[in-house]
Amino acid sequence: MNPATGPDDRTLRIGYERCQIGRSGLPYRAATEDPVLHRLMRMAGRAYLTQEQEAPAMPRTDNPFQRYSAALGRVVEDKDAVDRMRALHGFTLEECRAALRVPGLQPRVASRLRARIRTLERDQPEPEDGGAE
Incomplete structure (x- = not known):
């Protein structure tokens, strides 16, 4: 070249x-x-x-409220209830369960996480059912 x-x-x-x-x-x-x-x-x-x-690889963490910010060049965490409520709408079932174990979780966020878990569990297809009714 x-x-x-x-x-x-x-x-x-x-x-x-x-x-x-x-x-x-x-x-x-x-x-x-x-x-x-x-x-x-x-x-x-x-x-x-x-x-x-x-761009570094996002380190593995058990806190789903942590994410890599390219603008800041580091890992940031949503700590206030408003940001956490906004973030949990995109969480998977596993992320919701992990989020419930985060220390210092606000009660309102915990309530919304439990509601999200119920919704995700209800919407999951049954593996043995196969979709037939």
Whole structure:
């Protein structure tokens, strides 16, 4: 690979796609010749490649209220009741059960988790039934 065109060309192409410059009808070659667009594409491409390389794997945790924040670059936890109530709507049955074991869980959140567990258990198909009635 030619070092003068290889990595920089890949960075520019990624930036061209990420900035959606092609949607305006401007071809790639014309965009690279414009100094402002060239710089924008290079910055967007580098940012994307850096994010792709540096995103750490989410550590395994028993607390489903913890999640990785790409904006902050670290693991954050929903601690107040409003954020936890918002988060539990996307939880699976196992995550709901794990959330009930989180220390310091607010009573209202625990009540909503138990209701979610009942809903998920009710909506689960019976393995022996096979769906026949």
